[in-house]
Amino acid sequence: MQSLMADEYTVAVRAHYGVDYAIKRWQPTIDVLNKEIPQHYFNLLPVLDLQEISVIAGKGEFDFLLTNPSSYVEVKNLYGARALVTLNRKRGHTSQDRFGSVIFTHVSNKDILNIQDLEDKTLIAVSNKAFGGWRVALLEMLELGFDAQSDVKEIMFTKSKTHREVVSTVYSGGADAGVVRTGWLEQMEADGNLDMRYIRVLNNQYIFDFPFFLSTRLYPEWPFSVLKHVPDKDANLVSDTLLKIRKESVAAKSAVYIGWVKSRDYSSVQNLMIKLKNR
Missing domain, CATH: 3.40.190.10 (Periplasmic binding protein-like II)
Incomplete structure (x- = not known):
């Protein structure tokens, strides 16, 4: 939801290692948004349970979302979320989206x-x-x-x-x-x-530009998405700001990422969810 003050937004993030860890990891990225987009104020909302994300999305409790691909697709299907950018993680000495x-x-x-x-x-x-x-x-x-x-x-x-x-x-x-x-x-x-x-x-797979053990096909990394009620101009400000974050920044080092890339195609995730429905 948009907060009581019109210039406030809430960013929900999947807190799979607990609230404190999520704050330590992701608050510096939220700080970047607050610094670079001073006309708005962004609050971080760590969410412990994957299923809770869709529940509170339905209650309008957040405006932006950072979660795993299947959780994002579920919110997209139910409430019209749209991926803005995709996380480019630091894995070993490589960047991986x-x-x-x-x-x-x-x-x-x-x-x-x-x-x-x-x-x-x-x-x-x-x-x-x-x-x-x-x-x-x-x-x-x-x-x-x-x-x-x-x-x-x-x-x-x-x-x-x-x-x-x-x-x-x-x-x-x-x-x-x-x-x-x-x-x-x-x-x-x-x-x-x-x-x-x-x-x-x-079932070890070899993919030329993917230097890790792998038993499956690859899927796009976590998306940073926006709910449909957020104006496009504000969504664009957020995506433009995230795309400018560099690997040397406190935000990137805190969350162990290289940066953000333009949103990848999540149709493969959608297909997976269809095939695994009721499983």
Whole structure:
């Protein structure tokens, strides 16, 4: 919604690691908007639960939204959100505006060499609604002729709703295989929390300009979107400001991104959601 004062806007952001972390990560980007667009004031609204985003969108509680691709498409379908720009993340020494999922196991599981070998095995993912942490991999497996929801022994979801818990559970033998978004395995190894020699990636894909382990197709990164009630001139001010943010800025360093790019095409996400409807 537009706030009681006509020059105020609320930016909702998916706070998957908690409110405090979301504020630390994203408030500097909001500060840039406030500095560069002084005729408006932008408030940050961290939202903990993915499903809550669509609920509060329906109540008109925010004007702009930063969330994962499937959450954005849901708000787009229900309330007319429109992507303005796409996040260009810093991953290792690269910039990435696309991501996917990695399906992996521990190398000690010598009987798990491909997706079909997951039959009657245990599989852990971030959460049922996680995009890179589950939904992308679920569709990929379905299109390979493997229905994880009926073919595996058990699907487990993390209590913390984090990729780190997925990796630690598989690494310690608590599950036979796991699903995380791309870049996580490499990041945990760089941080000294994982030895990739003990990880086997299933259905590994090679894409020339994507330097991370990958088991699926790629999808566009998180969009910064606007609700339909916001005037175009204000939406354009926001997108123009975000596109000018540079990697050396406090905003980019705080949220670990290189910058923003013009909005990518989210039709692939829409197609995924159609295919996974009721799953």
